[in-house]
Amino acid sequence: MPLPSAGPAARRTRPAAGILPRTISPRLTRSAALAPRPPHPRGAATVWSTIEAKIARGERLTTEEGVHLLTDAPLLEMGALAHEMRVKKTGSKFVTYVIDTNPNYTNWCTVDCHFCAFYRKPGKPATDGYTHDVEGVMKMMETAHQLGATTVLLQGGLNPEIPWSFYTDIVREARKRYPHITPHFFSAPEIHQMAEVSGLSIKGVLEALYEAGQRTLPGGGAEILATRVRKRISVKKGGPEAWLDVHRAAHQVGMRSTATMMYGHVETPAEIVEHLDHIRALQDETHGFTAFVPWSYKRGNTPMESKVKHIAGANMYFRVLAASRLYLDNFDHIQATWFSEGKKTGQIALYFGADDFGGTLFEENVHLATGHLNKTTIAEIETLIRESGFTPAQRDTEYRILREAEGPSALENLSAEVPLFVENMRELPAEYPDQLEGEELVNPK
Template identity: 45%
Template sequence: MSYSDCEYYVEKNLRGEDLSFEEALELFELPLPVLGKIADEIRRRKCGDLVTFVIGININYTNICISKCKFCAFWRDNGYVLSKEEILEKVGKAVQRGATQILMQGGINPDLGIEWFEDVFRAVKEKYPNVHLHSLSAPEIHFLAKKEKMSVREVIERLREAGLDSIPGGGAEILVDRVRKKISPNKVDSEGWLKVMETAHKLGMKTTATMMFGHIESNEDIIEHLFKIRDLQSKTGGFTAFIPWTFQPENTELYEIIKEPVPPTRYLQVLAVSRIVLHNFRNIQTSWLTQGLEIATLGLVFGANDFGDLMLEENVITATGKEFKPLDVEKVVRVVKSMGRPVAIRDTYYRILKRL
């Protein structure tokens, strides 16, 4: 590929022009260093060199779940539900360690109605008014609407009134129903996921978008997923970031057919493709949680500009047997600066809180 061919993709992205499906699919045929070069140039010209991260905690309030997704090692028929007091204790400890973002996600537990969440959110905000509640995925909100016989809009409005600030992008997996029917047949379909996000955006609430790949999806499925969130972003502008991450097969039902996570080269390829395709997303996160610190750092030259959440606690990925150690601020600062890049702590809305 010539320099002018590389520049074609860069300029098209920076001008905010959609790639055609064929153009996007052809990206997978490029050598990895060339793909990385295009993605990194877009990142440099769109975001500059600053690498950001947020300090937060992922509180998994329940593991009881009726979705029973085949890619998940976390769900149980009979499990736990954290009490309000336990949740407040976790938030308090996280705040003491500098956390500003509280991610609360769990299984789709049929025993928990909207009032349970309202009660918890109000209690958190009353005791810690400055924390940002970035909580509940689209499938959780969709289920609440169904359970309570309310519209998605009503659910989001009530949760926002109780303290919800923004919605994380979990539960997207691959936004192609042929794939979803195989890996998560009991979960909301692609249209439902997109509807929750569009409704939140129309109410003025920001969300993120994710993609879990490395299972049974094809390159075409990945592009379809990216195009769906790209098109919604063009319509609403409500996504703050995109986070691609890889399926971890151990202890899941899919382990029977997929024994190993995809290699780091595949992760970097998809990360770079995401940056090139998603011209209307400023922020792309690298996934230290699934890739480890070394590959996540390499992701910073494959299109990512953000290290995501340092996550003082996490239980879903850990359930697959993947070792989890919270990243400390000093370690992130050290690896980013070793690449000659400046680094800063941000909030959930990507506003800089402190340069390091």
């Protein structure tokens, strides 16, 4: 029997105060927004009015209008409009989540990304460097199975010592031993690494992974799809096309994938919109993306930690989410990440265009390497969703609903061992500053 879609159920043409929690609705409904804003000397109010009218007519926004959303549009009104668009696409009842974990098979990597604290560089001493073999990965799969996960998001550094056969073997063994768990493996840069090691084309690598049993691809490695940014923070990963070509080929061989974005470092608002424009165009071409997942850069222990002056806070996150929902008119699902932005921020994000609460992430090591720690339980996720005024629904990797949560989640059922969120961030100013002290970044590890 086909699984029910997480798509439209009951649709509404505009958000009513009744669908918002009593403590939130007075501030987030468009009819009860903040006091009237004075006219912008450059006519920004007219730009916002144009955007509202275009969204109402179902028309596509331009890149200039996308930049306006990130810089000048009224935040609460934009959030309410994004929520209205979300309700039209996915209904107002459910917020979905996935039971997953995010282990890694190696932390040896040759790419020297300036934003990464996780990798260890081959040839340099590191007592904590590791590479797991096939059975080591299967132990991770067994742990995921014991925890009830339906998805394992497995990624690793670009380690040239790993043979091509390893990648297809772990997909094949995962499918054989744990057929109920989706192997959501490998970022776009890892696919490029496999092509180099195997001598195959990008499409040839993806066809081999598909034959082994892989059906979905995570969106990691996108960062910001703008040439200037990628040259400054991850030059060895290539330009935007390096990431886009992998996902185009993945869709062509029958895989679905997610699109991601890591913002809050060296990019400008125009470069965020350039990123959104790239993935919107590819979605027009292939219709292969399931969701968009943005998160903010965490600078602790990274090579460019001392160079980034401001960390993007909650207001910028809400603005990015809402702008993404309004600009990405061909994406059904946008994820709110409790993990990277905090649980309360994640709850509010459900009224700024997001319809999904992400995963349980029982294991995660990349953010942890920066000093960012955030843990949860299934019961807590369902409670957070209910507190926000929605019905929790467990989904699979392709956003099909597996189970609608029954009954209220009791706070007393939450794990006493859930660590407190380690938050070491400063709020981004209202304007979007030039965030680097200078043009040169610190030397990588």
